[in-house]
Amino acid sequence: MVVSTPIRDRAGNIVRVVNASKDITELHELEEQIRNLKEIIEGYRMQFVQLQESQSDTDRALIYRSKKMEDIMALLGRVAVVDSTILITGESGVGKEILANHVHRLSPRADYPLIKINCAAIPESLLESELFGYEKGAFTGAQKNGKAGLFELADKGTLFLDEIGDMPLSVQAKLLRVLQEREITRIGGYNPIPVDVRIIAATNKDLQTMVAKGTFRSDLYYRLNVIPVYIPPLRERREDIVPLVNKFLSHFAQKIHRNNVSLSKKAMSLLEQYDWPGNVRELRNLIERLVVTVEDDIIDADDLPAHISKGVPRPADSPDRNEPIVVREVLPLKQAQQIMETQLLQLAARDTSTLGEIAQKLMVNQSTITRKFQKYGLQFGK
Numbered sequence: 001m002v003v004s005t006p007i008r009d010r011a012g013n014i015v016r017v018v019n020a021s022k023d024i025t026e027l028h029e030l031e032e033q034i035r036n037l038k039e040i041i042e043g044y045r046m047q048f049v050q051l052q053e054s055q056s057d058t059d060r061a062l063i064y065r066s067k068k069m070e071d072i073m074a075l076l077g078r079v080a081v082v083d084s085t086i087l088i089t090g091e092s093g094v095g096k097e098i099l100a101n102h103v104h105r106l107s108p109r110a111d112y113p114l115i116k117i118n119c120a121a122i123p124e125s126l127l128e129s130e131l132f133g134y135e136k137g138a139f140t141g142a143q144k145n146g147k148a149g150l151f152e153l154a155d156k157g158t159l160f161l162d163e164i165g166d167m168p169l170s171v172q173a174k175l176l177r178v179l180q181e182r183e184i185t186r187i188g189g190y191n192p193i194p195v196d197v198r199i200i201a202a203t204n205k206d207l208q209t210m211v212a213k214g215t216f217r218s219d220l221y222y223r224l225n226v227i228p229v230y231i232p233p234l235r236e237r238r239e240d241i242v243p244l245v246n247k248f249l250s251h252f253a254q255k256i257h258r259n260n261v262s263l264s265k266k267a268m269s270l271l272e273q274y275d276w277p278g279n280v281r282e283l284r285n286l287i288e289r290l291v292v293t294v295e296d297d298i299i300d301a302d303d304l305p306a307h308i309s310k311g312v313p314r315p316a317d318s319p320d321r322n323e324p325i326v327v328r329e330v331l332p333l334k335q336a337q338q339i340m341e342t343q344l345l346q347l348a349a350r351d352t353s354t355l356g357e358i359a360q361k362l363m364v365n366q367s368t369i370t371r372k373f374q375k376y377g378l379q380f381g382k
């Protein structure tokens, strides 16, 4: 860098110019280092937030008693130490994410980041740049100096791709290339960057059906499905209900300093019999609500919601169209919509032989029904 200062005579003519020059290569290098450090800090910041969330998540302890879960845990213990890609499937709320955390913690990558991304929550236009990053000036609105993608941030660690069934086909193609070549190229960039990342993917969709329908790439499916892990819904492993209830009870009771709160035998047995369509998440939310709202130290059958204590149909199952739908839990709108629409479609599909009939029952076009069946990975006739 050269700074020039003109020297003038009395008439104002420039007679000399004094130049002070300085080599700023080092400054540029320092700037580059600061940029890299900022990216690393951003990576750690994300990891820290995720850690905080997962630590508050009932001490991150995994609770189970059933043989089915024991087998799953044994399998995960074996595969955690190798780098094989894992595809975790199962209904919403069965514990796919908590199991992905568990695998990462058991793996030799545990000291490196576990980065999570929910493919359904990020708009298609952003998902690619989030995953693969971009070079400076790659597109309008991009950060001035470019940005590292999650693959780079998860280097030497694990990348958890949640709701992979919602990944748009265009991003699927790019992900497949990365998995094959083990290197990424930032958007707008030319230089491939090697990545050393273990992939754990999860979905509550039926990816095989999606492959058959052409909404999920078969080559990507086979790449991901190296170690398939299916987590059964809670109603198919009822032995887990009591230990989970006890764990959540003591967790939430401790949190609000109500250490003597417990559940009556009748209430516990009702919880054991209930089908838990929202699985462990529903159970956890219910216990939290009961601990906070029930005044007595013993939570009894009467304190449970009617669809559990009296076996009355849940509002969404109610055949009475005039009865208002009562929402009892706060949950993300997208998830609520998904649960509601899935239940509605399944309900309408009962005793129905054609998609046209379902469309008639729900008073929408048949194309809407076909689209929603695809969207939720539902199979007609199931």
Ligand SMILES: Nc1ncnc2c1ncn2[C@@H]1O[C@H](COP(=O)(O)OP(=O)(O)OP(=O)(O)O)[C@@H](O)[C@H]1O
Pocket (backbone or CB within 6 Å): 057, 058, 061, 062, 063, 064, 090, 091, 092, 093, 094, 095, 096, 097, 098, 099, 162, 202, 203, 204, 280, 281, 284
């Ligand atoms: N075995 C378990 N022990 C303790 N807590 C659990 C267990 N399984 C699930 N949970 C808790 O239940 C809640 C839902 O679990 P998680 O988010 O892992 O489900 P998911 O299958 O990933 O759901 P989704 O498909 O909706 O993303 C979390 O709060 C999690 O900590």
